[in-house]
Amino acid sequence: MNEPEAKIMTDVAGGDLAAFRTIVELHHKPLINFIARFTGDRDSAEDIAQEVFLRVFKVAKDYRPQAKFKTWLFTIATNLCLNEIRDSKSSPKIVDLSDLYEQGYPVIAPEAFSPQKAAENAELSAAVRKAIRNLPEHQRIAILLRQYNEFSYNEISKIMGITSSAVESLIQRARQTLKKSLSPYL
Amino acid sequence: MNCDYCKNKLSAFIDNELSSKERFLMEEHLKACPSCAREVKTLHQLVVLFGGIPEEAPSPAFVQTTVNRAAVIPRHSFWNKLFLNPAISFVKSAVAFVFAPDGYGAASRKNLSSRGYLRSFDDSPPGSFADVYLSVIQGGGN
Numbered sequence: 001m002n003e004p005e006a007k008i009m010t011d012v013a014g015g016d017l018a019a020f021r022t023i024v025e026l027h028h029k030p031l032i033n034f035i036a037r038f039t040g041d042r043d044s045a046e047d048i049a050q051e052v053f054l055r056v057f058k059v060a061k062d063y064r065p066q067a068k069f070k071t072w073l074f075t076i077a078t079n080l081c082l083n084e085i086r087d088s089k090s091s092p093k094i095v096d097l098s099d100l101y102e103q104g105y106p107v108i109a110p111e112a113f114s115p116q117k118a119a120e121n122a123e124l125s126a127a128v129r130k131a132i133r134n135l136p137e138h139q140r141i142a143i144l145l146r147q148y149n150e151f152s153y154n155e156i157s158k159i160m161g162i163t164s165s166a167v168e169s170l171i172q173r174a175r176q177t178l179k180k181s182l183s184p185y186l
Numbered sequence: 187m188n189c190d191y192c193k194n195k196l197s198a199f200i201d202n203e204l205s206s207k208e209r210f211l212m213e214e215h216l217k218a219c220p221s222c223a224r225e226v227k228t229l230h231q232l233v234v235l236f237g238g239i240p241e242e243a244p245s246p247a248f249v250q251t252t253v254n255r256a257a258v259i260p261r262h263s264f265w266n267k268l269f270l271n272p273a274i275s276f277v278k279s280a281v282a283f284v285f286a287p288d289g290y291g292a293a294s295r296k297n298l299s300s301r302g303y304l305r306s307f308d309d310s311p312p313g314s315f316a317d318v319y320l321s322v323i324q325g326g327g328n
Contacts, residue, residue, distance in 0.1 A: 017253055017256060017257055020253060020256055021249060021253045024248075024249050024252050024253065025249055028244055028248055028249060028252070029241070029243075029244055032242065032244045032248070033241050033242055036242055042242060045242075046244065046245060046248055049244075049248075050248070050251070050252050050255065053252050053256070054252070054255055054256055054259065057256045057259060058259060121238075121240065124235070124238070124239070125239050125240065128235065128236060128239050129239075146201060147233070147236050147237075148236070152203070153198070153201070153203050168197065168198050168203065171197045171198075171201070172194060172195075172196070172197040172198070175197050175229055175232060178232060179228060179229070179232055182232065182235065185235055186228055186231045186232060186235065
């Protein structure tokens with residue numbers, strides 16, 4: 001595996017904070033979004049993402065470049081997310097765009113801003129987030145890793161510690177459920 | 187390829203995860219089956235719908251606070267780890283006890299030996315656990 005992270009991780013293993021910063025800068029955005037979509041809680045997503053990166057820093061010596069760095073990173077994140085969900089007995093909070101605006105977080109809009117468009121986007125975002133949040137944990141992880149992080153079924157199987165055919169089944173079932181819950185928007 | 191099999195494989199199809207042979211069979215089936223073709227279209231719409239959801243921007247301080255937290259994590263050198271490891275500390279103590287020439291180890295060994303603790307089970311006092319145990323395994327129990 002000849003990816004830039006392999007060299008950077010060698011430096012991180014030696015305690016190089018600049019190298020660690022590079023890793024965080026490269027991966028924090030997709031990681032935070034993955035965790036936020038999984039937990040449904042924007043604030044705890046940053047806390048969990050920080051724990052993921054600190055774990056990377058602590059165990060950098062254990063990283064083997066044979067494994068794709070992103071796969072390794074998301075394996076740690078997935079485990080921490082599952083722990084978080086099991087630790088917090090309460091159901092995760094719904095986060096929609098209006099919540100984020102109120103909390104003062106900027107939201108990246110793909111198109112030019114217009115109030116009507118923003119309202120439609122907010123409603124759609126809330127509906128999709130709610131539909132994702134209602135999926136069983138393992139279906140949620142599998143569909144998020146595929147849909148937003150573009151992992152292959154084989155990579156997802158490594159992250160989740162299951163077979164590729166089990167991943168295929170999880171994604172298939174997740175999409176069937178999402179199709180039903182989002183039918184007004186399809 | 188029948189509809190049931192096809193419908194179970196549709197997600198893998200739109201994710202481009204089928205083998206070339208399976209993909210060919212799927213495409214042939216979709217040409218002939220409007221129901222499965224509609225299902226593929228719906229799943230594609232779902233993928234597009236998901237793709238249109240805006241990403242959340244991390245807080246601007248995230249990178250710096252993460253690096254700051256990493257900076258205060260104690261990082262032990264090899265020698266520190268060697269001395270802090272409980273298993274290694276135990277081995278060091280055991281080695282010191284056994285091989286110390288004139289110190290605690292030698293004195294203790296002598297002391298224990300003189301009190302008979304290091305001889306054998308045969309010397310165990312009557313009624314002690316070792317005595318009862320020996321009588322049981324030798325067939326002389328009560």
